[in-house]
Amino acid sequence: MNLIWLRNDLRLHDHPGFQLAQQQQQPVAVVYILPHSWLQPAELSLNRLAKAKARFLRACLIDLHRNLYLQNIPLQILYGDPVDLLSQWHQQQPFQLLTHSPQAPEESDWLQAIEQQGISTTTYDNQTLFSATQMAPLLSDWPASFSQFRRHVEKQLTVDISAAQKPVHLTNTGIEAPYITHVPWPTDFSSADNVRSFHLNGGESAGENWLTHYLWQSQSIRHYKDTRNQLVGQEYSSQLSAYLAWGCLSARKVWHAITAFEAVHGEDEHSYWLRFELLWREYFHWSMRVHGKRCFFYSALSGESLSAPALKTSHCSSWQAASTGMPVIDAGLRELKQTGFTSNRMRQWLASYFINELALDWRLGAQFFERYLIDYDVASNWGNWAYLAGVGHDPRGKPGAGRYFDLNKQLRRYDPQLSHIQQWLPELAECSVDDICAHQNGTTILANYPAPVQSLRS
Template sequence: MRLLWLRNDLRLDDHAGWQALADYQGKTAAVYILPAHWQKTDAAGLHRLGAAKAAYLQQALADLSARLAPFPLTLLQGEPVELLLAWHQQQPFELVTHVAQAPEEAGWLARLCDAGVKVQTFEAQPLFEPEQVAPLLEKFPASFTGFRKKVEKFPAWSVPAPQAAADLGRLQAANCPLTTGFDWPAMPGAPVHPAWQGGETAAQGWLKHYLFERRALAHYKTSRNDLAGRYFSSHLSAALAWSCLSSRTVWHQILEYEQQWGSDEHSYWLRFELLWREYFHWSLRVHGSQLFAAGGLTGKAGLGVFNPEYWQAWCEARTGWPMIDAGLKELMATGFCSNRLRQNLASCFIHELGLDWRLGARFFEQYLVDFDVASNWGNWAYIAGAGHDPRQGRRFNPHRQWRQYDPGLTHLHQWLPELGTVTLKQVEAHQRGERLLDYSAPLLPLEC
């Protein structure tokens, strides 16, 4: 039998795993396993499956099941290796799955191989094939600019075209010998960002709408740093993180947009951001567990001092900095906040509160619907000076940031309506410790 193990590759189009099943002459099955430890709370009070994130995953799996019908998608919950070995013992199979993105997944695959399971892997996330970037992996560029300049020399940037969806009409379904199904965590309301609905069907519809119906890409470079709105950015990150869309599909759809409407700085910049994602992806392949160490890739980042008062206030969005609290409230309620907000949250967490950057990365991992292990950890390391950054860390001036990106306090009023009509100067004064607002005192004055 041949078994396809899905993880964050929840689509049918451009998917080598489904093609491997379609090419097989015998019984086949497909499984998604919800790791039990994702819902276990650690010593810091964190887990890996916030409500909005769980809601998106549930929607994505439901959509995939509907697209596959009548071929069944098996759902299991527990420790992945134990479940797969129990299945293999009762019904031996050849396992097909996408390559490991992080050390945890690599450990899973190694244990399966050591136990005698034949494992066949394929690529599901990157733009480029491994052989294309192989010369870079021997001495990986220390900066994104170095990486970008090299890959842009590839002929036509040579991003392979996405493959057509496999013909699954002849699949012969095998029955799972284990107890199937799993319990979703309590998700009261479980709101997700209004531009997002989980699954390949919704993702394909949004991509078409964003590029060709709304033509919102026409202002992408100008608006991408905004804090609120439906069209200020592409909002493709969740679909890419769970691979409801392949990055190659998005890339080539942008090229098609350029053929119709012409290329400009806006269309280039969205491809530029896909290259950032690609850079973090291959960096994690090269550096592995080093990225998750206190010093990160540089070995120079400070560990930070755990302050329980600061940490609790952060987790409850009551730092006393209204602009930061508004971002935290949005993140915890919707599973999303803008890239500009993420950078400012990380900067305040690391450089103002002095907390361990890895704790902040884990906080984001719990809540972000679009959590991508390489991009999330790579960006936090970047801000902390533990990653690919020649400046050894980025510290943002929060007052200057909000003057530039939310001068009318649109985002603040949306997430902290209790403040009523306040001015930017009043908010800044409060964050500096002057207590001009009927709002909790800041943990520390923001002097910058």
């Protein structure tokens, strides 16, 4: 029998694992394992599954459970150490494991340990637009900049969308997982708590509906390039990232949907730019495949031996509590902690403040995002953080000299009406942008807001 171990491929469409199982005409069982390591406190005493993220994941699993149930296949949801659980299961009922290729080093370690237990394993790629065969020439000579990568793939490669629409029909094994374990979700989802829900629900069905809505109903893609840097709203950007991160939507399906839209309405700068951003995602994914554990070192891809700065506990605590005294940052942190999402522009501001003003190790910032983001994606998250810290791709100037955002300038440009700040910090409803800027650079501290733990460089 085949056992499909799902991780961030929580869908039925365009799924190489399900397609393989179908071709082999073998009965199939399907499992999702919530790794217990995600709930162990790690750096800064944080675990990796905050409430909003857990809520989104749980909705993805409920939807998948329902869709598999329609094919008479139960989705088994376990909690524990993936290697132990799969080995124990294999001892009772041998199977061939089908699972997607590892992205993070942690996943490579799991797969290595599983193979050492004698479990025959076949892996497939589920997250990317291009296949490993298409990417082979680049993988052996990795382009140092995104532009080189983009030029190559735009000229040489096409996204194979033939698999994206094929339906799957599976045969149930009738076998239940021998170790049904209680999954200790980190919250009681039914009770009112202070998590303000992100406006989108998890799952393949919700993802497909949102994609159709965004492209065909509201047609918000038509203003994508003009609005993608905004901070407030539901459609300034596609907000497809969480569906892509958990694999509720395949990147190929999204690409295909954009090209279908272009076939009707014509390609323009907006539709092109959305595909352009999907290529950034692609670049980070394959880059992590090439560079592996280096992506998690302080020096990352810089080629230098840089030393991480000392931990400043008080700065870390203010950050974690979303009380840095910098309104622009606290508003972003509150949004992130409560909804699990924040815009790309805000992510850049947060990272810039963390790296350049608080002078903290960028990897702690990446871990903080990992805990909260509902669209946490190992390659995009660590790739963007390293990029902003000046140790990733496209370094500018000296390695380790991060990309700097002048937050007062940025605020005046992207939130001159203070819509974002006042949405998340209602206590500042009476302030003007000049008041906020004076507070943030330390010249005139607001009476009703704490002083910045670190004001902006003048």
